[in-house]
Every structure is written in structure tokens, then in C-alpha cells.
Amino acid sequence: MxxxxxxxxxxxxxxxxxxxxxxxxxxxxxxxxxxxxxxxxxxxxxxxxxxxxxxDAPxxxxxxxCILRCQQQVLPVIESLGLPYSKIGATMVAWNDQQKEKLPQVIQKAKNANMDDVLELSVSQLYQREPHVAHRATGALWIPREAVIDxxxxxxxxxxxxxxxxxxxxxxxxxxxxxxxxxxxxxxxxxxxxxxxxxxxxxxxxxxxxxxxxxxxxxxxxMPRLGQYLVYGSETKSLINSSILPIPTDKTKGVIVFKSVYDNVIIGPTQEETERRTNPAGLSPRIMRSLLDHGRVSVPSLESHPVVNTYSGVRPATxxxxxxxxxxxxxxxxxxxxxxxxxxxxxxxxxxxxxxxxxxxxxxxxxxxxxxxxxxxxxxxxxxxxxxxxxxxxxxxxxxxxxxxxxxxxxxxx
Structure with missing residues (x-):
């Protein structure tokens, strides 16, 4: 004792x-x-x-x-310790007119949280920033302070x-x-x-x-919630310049195409209710196909690159x-x-x-x-x-x- x-x-x-x-x-x-x-x-x-x-937090x-308090200090702390980070930013893409109608709501929600740097992009501005994103978008937002860390x-x-x-x-x-x-x-x-x-x-x-x-x-x-991911090799790093976000829903941020701090492009997470509290060993064929399809329709060039890893995470939702x-x-x-x-x-x-x-x-x-x-x-x-x-x-x-x-x-x- x-x-x-x-x-x-x-x-x-x-x-x-x-x-x-x-x-x-x-x-x-x-x-x-x-x-x-x-x-x-x-x-x-x-x-x-x-x-x-x-x-987009409530x-x-x-x-x-807590996120806002963390934002004020986390990158200076990480920099002091000598840890890797990348201020990659995020692009939220609307893929149809119905989704585009929700973009002003996202901007207003950000402003209500004192974030005035979330900007709407035209379709032409989107493709200047992200030329490899599928050419069927109807609108987009730029969220500059999103970052990735180890x-x-x-x-x-x-x-x-x-x-x-x-x-x-x-x-x-x-x-x-x-x-x-x-x-x-x-x-x-x-x-x-x-x-x-x-x-x-x-x-x-x-x-x-x-x-x-x-x-x-x-x-x-x-109430455990399972999220699953595909990981591509770092040779895919030039295919996106920022994290590609979908329009969020009331339950989830949705499946994202993003780069890790080590330049691996990653697709995920899914969202599935589960009874288990431990991470599963691998992805089911159904989830693999779903994530591959998401990559194909969001960033078509990913289809020509192999997946090098997969992983899962169970979130402690309540x-x-x-x-x-x-x-x-x-x-x-x-x-x-x-x-x-x-x-x-x-x-x-x-x-x-x-x-x-x-x-x-x-x-x-x-x-x-x-x-x-x-x-x-x-x-x-x-x-x-x-x-x-x-x-x-x-x-x-x-x-x-x-x-x-x-x-x-x-x-x-x-």
C-alpha cells in the first residue's frame, strides 16, 4: 500500500x-x-x-x-514537446443541392461559437484547392484551423x-x-x-x-459505437490538400477522407452501434466495400492505390x-x-x-x-x-x- x-x-x-x-x-x-x-x-x-x-459541436x-479551451493551448504544447502536427485545414463538401442548403447553417453555428474564419467556397474555388476531389460538388466550406496530430x-x-x-x-x-x-x-x-x-x-x-x-x-x-478506417500509403498524399468532410448530421460527422500527420490518406470512420467494448481484429467485407466506395466517389484517384492497413475504434458513447x-x-x-x-x-x-x-x-x-x-x-x-x-x-x-x-x-x- x-x-x-x-x-x-x-x-x-x-x-x-x-x-x-x-x-x-x-x-x-x-x-x-x-x-x-x-x-x-x-x-x-x-x-x-x-x-x-x-x-460543429453543440x-x-x-x-x-473543452474543445475551445484545448484549442488555445494544444499546438503550443505539442510544439514545445517536439511532437508532429500539421495545420492541414478542412474542406466540407456538399455533393447535392440539398446538402448545399445546409452550408449557411454550419457557418452560423461556427460564428455562434466565435469562429469567424469558416468561409464558403464557390465550386471553382473548391477545385482550385482540391483538384482531385470528384467533379460533382455543388458547394463547399473552408475550415482553416482543423489540424492533425499523432x-x-x-x-x-x-x-x-x-x-x-x-x-x-x-x-x-x-x-x-x-x-x-x-x-x-x-x-x-x-x-x-x-x-x-x-x-x-x-x-x-x-x-x-x-x-x-x-x-x-x-x-x-x-453505448459503444464502432468506427472503422482504411489507410492508404503515403504516396497518396498529393491527392488531397485538406481533410475532406461531409455535411454533418445530428449523430455523426460522417465518413471523412483525410491525411494523417505522416501523410497517409485515411477514409473513415463509419458509425455502427455495437455490444462489444473492444476493437475488432479486422474489417468485414461489407465495411471494406462501403469505405472503398466512399473513397472512389469522393476522391476517384484513390481507386488506383492499394490499401495498406485497416483499423477500428470503439467510442465510449452514452x-x-x-x-x-x-x-x-x-x-x-x-x-x-x-x-x-x-x-x-x-x-x-x-x-x-x-x-x-x-x-x-x-x-x-x-x-x-x-x-x-x-x-x-x-x-x-x-x-x-x-x-x-x-x-x-x-x-x-x-x-x-x-x-x-x-x-x-x-x-x-x-
Whole structure:
């Protein structure tokens, strides 16, 4: 049994890694517990790597507030750490007159969120910017601040930096029970022993409702949503100059054609309700055909290039659209649930919100002095599934990283 931590964080995906990064820098003594053998192994290992601006997020939502807070700092943080990013921008394409009629609504929604740089393009302007997009568009929007980052290396670097400041990060550590003692200290029991903390943050993603239930505070239910992707080789990088977005619906941003930070063109994600909370091993023939067809009708030149990889990601959706950021002030338990496909785009904003809750709701002051210095990381990839940050090795769990950075090709059986 360890001494008492200020904060115990359950879950080592992008949200958990962002919490330990931000709170440790502020001086909190943090412990992060991840049940899998490696960080970023569940929902976060199957995201797109796209850094959204929130131009189409619900107005007044926690999601939008967190995305906007993240936007203010994430690229400077990434640049300071020496991580890759590309301010690629995004082009939203209307493929018929009915879709074109929705473009002014998207612009107005962006303006209501204080984003005045979303612009309407004429069809001729669209094809000047994106000559390889199918020549049947009726209109388009330009969203300049959309970007792409490495969706694995970013949270891994956050956790690594926190460890350098004294945070403890344990993997292969399954939380089995949570209870408070007579002094109000949480006792978190795991397969690797008992840990104690003044505050517990539940950022368990796909198992967030299960972890909340351990503490007797369950307020939501995870309703897993599967998204699947095709990955092309980096020789396709000249086929698009920005992320090609469809007109969003009430339920989804839709299937996107975009470039990773390593110039692999990617098509996805799909959206399918599922019972399972783990990523499937491969894509079904039906999904493969659907994504190939989307690529063919959106960027026809993709048809002459082979798919080099596929991957899937299960998102921790819930019965509501917004994030669940719920401080249980009577017991110093904080729930971070339902943080779905925009978790990467909002991660540092969520962490900022959590830091406010620590002081304003839980009245918890840091045990240590703040240390906001961000040194550039020494990063190298030793093989297609291993990266070294300083003297520590980490297993690469995201296909965008090991396909793009390490040139690992997994040829799909089409």
C-alpha cells in the first residue's frame, strides 16, 4: 500500500494521460492506473488523429467548452514537446443541392461559437484547392484551423512528461473496488494491491460506467459505437490538400477522407452501434466495400492505390450527446464519461476543467510546487511497434503511428 496520493486517475487513454499531465504540472501528486498492458490501448487506440476546432459541436455543451479551451493551448504544447502536427485545414463538401442548403447553417453555428474564419467556397474555388476531389460538388466550406496530430505519441508524451515530474503510472492494473475510509480517503483496490487517494478521477472510457458503479455513483450507461478506417500509403498524399468532410448530421460527422500527420490518406470512420467494448481484429467485407466506395466517389484517384492497413475504434458513447463531467463533491469522486470521438480535440480543455474542479469543488490544493516547464522530448522509434522517449520504451498501439512513422504495411485481404 502506497502513501496517500492527491489524485488517483483510473484509465490511461488520451483523457487519463491528459489529466496526469496537467495535474502533475500544477503540483498534484498523481497516480494513473491502466488495466491494459500498455497506455492508449482501448478507445484511444482507434481514433482519427484529427484535431477538431469544434465548429460543429453543440452550442452550450461541455464538449464545445473543452474543445475551445484545448484549442488555445494544444499546438503550443505539442510544439514545445517536439511532437508532429500539421495545420492541414478542412474542406466540407456538399455533393447535392440539398446538402448545399445546409452550408449557411454550419457557418452560423461556427460564428455562434466565435469562429469567424469558416468561409464558403464557390465550386471553382473548391477545385482550385482540391483538384482531385470528384467533379460533382455543388458547394463547399473552408475550415482553416482543423489540424492533425499523432494520436498515440501525443498522450504517451503527456504521460511520460508527468512521470518525469514524479507522477506514478501503472499498467496491467485492474481496479476491482473503491471505497472511502473513515477519514474520507479513497481506497482503490486492484490486482496489484491497494492505493489511496484524496480524489479519484474516473476516466475509464469504455468502462466508465463500470468504474462509476464500483463507487456507487453511476449516472450514465456506455453505448459503444464502432468506427472503422482504411489507410492508404503515403504516396497518396498529393491527392488531397485538406481533410475532406461531409455535411454533418445530428449523430455523426460522417465518413471523412483525410491525411494523417505522416501523410497517409485515411477514409473513415463509419458509425455502427455495437455490444462489444473492444476493437475488432479486422474489417468485414461489407465495411471494406462501403469505405472503398466512399473513397472512389469522393476522391476517384484513390481507386488506383492499394490499401495498406485497416483499423477500428470503439467510442465510449452514452445515451446523451454531451460529455459527462460530474464532480461528486460529497465523496471527492470525479466522473469523466462519454468523451467520444472529440476526446483528442478536447483533452487539455477537459484537463483544465478538471483542475478548476479540484480547487473550486473539492478544495484540494497541490502537495507540490507547480512546474510548467516543457522540455523538448528525445524521441526515437526503434522498430515498427516500439518507441523510445528518453531512456524509456513504449509499445506503439495506434495504427496511424506504426503505419506512418514506422512504414509498417499490413496489406488487407480485399
Amino acid at each position: 502506497e502513501s496517500v496520493y492527491d489524485v488517483v486517475i483510473i484509465g490511461g487513454g488520451i483523457v487519463g494521460c491528459s489529466q496526469v499531465f496537467t495535474l502533475t504540472r500544477l503540483g498534484y501528486r498523481c497516480l494513473l492506473l491502466e488495466k491494459e498492458a500498455h497506455l492508449v490501448s482501448m478507445a484511444s487506440s482507434g481514433n482519427s488523429g484529427m484535431l477538431h476546432t469544434g465548429f 452550442l452550450g455543451s461541455i464538449e464545445l467548452a 494520436p498515440w505519441l501525443t498522450p504517451i508524451s503527456f504521460a511520460h512528461h508527468a512521470k518525469s515530474l514524479g507522477a506514478k503510472v501503472l499498467t496491467s492494473t485492474m481496479v476491482q473496488g473503491c471505497e472511502r475510509d473513515s477519514q474520507g480517503i479513497w481506497r482503490v483496490s486492484t490486482n496489484r494491491g491497494l492505493f489511496r487517494g484524496r480524489v479519484v478521477i474516473n476516466s475509464a472510457g469504455l468502462y466508465g460506467d463500470v468504474v462509476d458503479k464500483l463507487a456507487g455513483v453511476q449516472k450514465f450507461r456506455i 445515451e446523451t450527446k454531451d460529455y459527462h463531467v460530474v464532480p461528486h463533491t460529497d465523496r471527492n469522486w470525479l466522473t469523466l464519461g462519454g468523451i467520444r470521438s472529440t476526446g483528442l480535440s478536447s483533452c487539455l480543455g477537459v484537463a483544465d476543467m478538471v483542475a478548476d474542479i479540484m480547487k473550486d469543488k473539492f478544495c484540494l490544493e497541490p502537495s507540490n510546487s507547480a512546474n510548467m516547464y516543457l522540455p523538448r522530448l528525445d524521441i526515437s522509434f526503434t522498430n515498427h511497434r516500439t518507441a523510445r522517449l528518453g531512456s524509456e520504451e513504449y509499445t506503439v498501439t495506434h495504427p496511424i503511428t506504426y503505419t506512418g512513422k514506422c512504414n509498417s504495411k499490413v496489406w488487407s485481404n480485399l
